[in-house]
Amino acid sequence: MSWFMAFDPTAYTTFSYREYRFSGTRFEATFHFRLSGEAVPDIDFTEKIQFTPGLSERVDTLRLDSLLVLLGAVLGLSYYKLAAPNEYRIDAPGLTEHALDYLALVIQAGMAEFAYRNGLKGPLQPDIVNTAPGVASAWPKSRWREQYGDPIVPIGGGKDSVVSVELLHQHRLHPIQFAVNANPTIRRVALASGHPLVTAQRTIDPRLLELNAEGGKNGHVPVTAMNSLIALCQSRILDGGPVVMSNESSASDETLEVEGWSINHQWSKSWEAERALQDVIGPQAGLSSEHYFSLLRPFSELRIAGAFAKYPQYHRVATSCNRAYRMDAGDVGWCGECDKCRFVYLALSAYLAPGALRAIFGRDLLHESEQIPGYEELLGLARHKPFECVGTEAESMVALSVAARRQEWAGHRVVAHFEDVIPGLADVHEELEHRVWSASADGATLPPAYQEAQGALR
Incomplete structure (x- = not known):
């Protein structure tokens, strides 16, 4: 004892x-x-x-x-x-x-x-x-x-x-x-x-x-x-x-x-x-x-996800899932069960097709009904935003709205569920989308060479 x-x-x-x-x-x-x-x-x-x-x-x-x-x-x-x-x-x-x-x-x-x-x-x-x-x-x-x-x-x-x-x-x-x-x-x-x-x-x-x-x-x-x-x-x-x-x-x-x-x-x-x-x-x-x-201070997660989508050489090697950063994790990828996975999947759905995201994550998170409660939190429909490194509720809403407009995503269970509970989800919401896509005024004054690099994303 x-x-x-x-x-x-x-x-x-x-x-x-x-x-x-x-x-x-x-x-x-x-x-x-x-x-x-x-x-x-x-x-x-x-x-x-x-x-x-x-x-x-x-x-x-x-x-x-x-x-x-x-x-x-x-x-x-x-x-x-x-x-x-x-x-x-x-x-x-x-x-x-x-x-x-x-x-x-x-x-x-x-x-x-x-x-x-x-x-x-x-x-x-x-x-x-x-x-x-x-x-x-x-x-x-x-x-x-x-x-x-x-x-x-x-x-x-x-x-x-x-x-x-x-x-x-x-x-x-x-x-x-x-x-x-x-x-x-x-x-x-x-x-x-x-x-x-x-x-x-x-x-x-x-x-x-x-x-x-x-x-x-x-x-x-x-x-x-x-x-x-x-x-x-x-x-x-x-x-x-x-x-x-x-x-x-x-x-x-x-x-x-x-x-x-x-x-x-x-x-x-x-x-x-x-x-x-x-x-x-x-x-x-x-x-x-x-x-x-x-370098990325003025930009939303959604804007950055769009830039990442253009670099396919990283799609199968990068991961933001926190499981990969545990002390005993070893060599692991996306778990598909956490808020980080759900958010990044949703953000990338605005740019990539379902097949491309399945190749990255090994599953289709927007077609799994059990993911709905997690997406409710990301959208601000339940409790508060998760204690995680995820985008704003507005970004999640815009990304889901974009997915709802795309025929290749429209039949997915998570997307269909929120189309039923959020009136006008697939509509264009100009003010909200402008806020998400536009570069913010935040950020330091960078040295000239770095201003040019940052400007490529504006």
């Missing part, structure tokens, strides 16, 4: 970001964290990130160190959430006041879903206590290439980053694909592009998973904010160009609102999050906003 002491989140009152270290010979960063309370033993955590090495004489050490200390503060949220105490203590030196404000925003907005789904009455707003401030207030001009080097493009194996890579390729901007903990899907998509793939390996402390099983709080953390900072560090190590994300306008759409509290599953992919990171890397690391931006 086994026995263990259950983890009690309420016993821990302070989370500490203790220190980080970087080995310039191994190109490995190590971060140390601690949970503590008055009547319980401290729990220490260590996380490591192994970067792809660069030429040591070309590493922008000053800026890299300042990015790494900020990265550690955001990575710490994976461990902070075990107890979500009211004090977040920072003992690692080097964070500016701007960085502390950024961390507070990431906790409040980037962990809003975590707070909501763990039964909290409002967003997390811990006291952030910085015991070791100190960063240069004026940054010397860099001798490195910065935004003029080859772009670093984080890829996840799905349609959006495929479109970014292809747009940059078509405009001779030589994208370097980048992934954290690259899985078989990511490597397959990278190979199909013909462009190099650079990786970083993130190793979380195994104690995290053990404590989750013993009663620690669990839930969504702002992974895109973490991976964005990892990519910025990798760019400095490689003397690369800007980090070019593939986040769309739809990511700014909230999942739900509760008594004035906005909760967005995709917050760390939103325009607000992009601007916040652009604003902090200047005072924190001496980098301009042109070092980090999303």
Whole structure:
């Protein structure tokens, strides 16, 4: 008979970001964290990130160190959430006041879903206590290439980053694909592009998973904010160009609102999050906003799906299904059972025929009656939009309307069902469709060469 002491989140009152270290010979960063309370033993955590090495004489050490200390503060949220105490203590030196404000925003907005789904009455707003401030207030001009080097493009194996890579390729901007903990899907998509793939390996402390099983709080953390900072560090190590994300306008759409509290599953992919990171890397690391931006920011998921549909070389290798990104997933494709699969299938149905989508997904999701409840959520007809990286309810409605107009989709069970329950589904709804298809005003001012690449999708 086994026995263990259950983890009690309420016993821990302070989370500490203790220190980080970087080995310039191994190109490995190590971060140390601690949970503590008055009547319980401290729990220490260590996380490591192994970067792809660069030429040591070309590493922008000053800026890299300042990015790494900020990265550690955001990575710490994976461990902070075990107890979500009211004090977040920072003992690692080097964070500016701007960085502390950024961390507070990431906790409040980037962990809003975590707070909501763990039964909290409002967003997390811990006291952030910085015991070791100190960063240069004026940054010397860099001798490195910065935004003029080859772009670093984080890829996840799905349609959006495929479109970014292809747009940059078509405009001779030589994208370097980048992934954290690259899985078989990511490597397959990278190979199909013909462009190099650079990786970083993130190793979380195994104690995290053990404590989750013993009663620690669990839930969504702002992974895109973490991976964005990892990519910025990798760019400095490689003397690369800007980090070019593939986040769309739809990511700014909230999942739900509760008594004035906005909760967005995709917050760390939103325009607000992009601007916040652009604003902090200047005072924190001496980098301009042109070092980090999303190429696809003005566009809806539906517009991006249309671009992806034109690249058949990726159709059988790419996947956005979350099952492919579980730690023990192996080499898997679309599951056909999740909200992500349902949405991407619907979005692509506006451009591809049923046979083409069957070849991609291995099944016909719009002909399976059991998918109807899931599509009701995507359309905003039941509950709220799923806690998933999916498009807006308006995009889903427009995509379904387009499918209903196409003879090849009209007889499919899901389409037929919604034609019965949504009056005028197959009609053209000009105002709604204009809103979905048009480029939004959101997005940073890009360097001229990137403006041209983005313009190809406008």
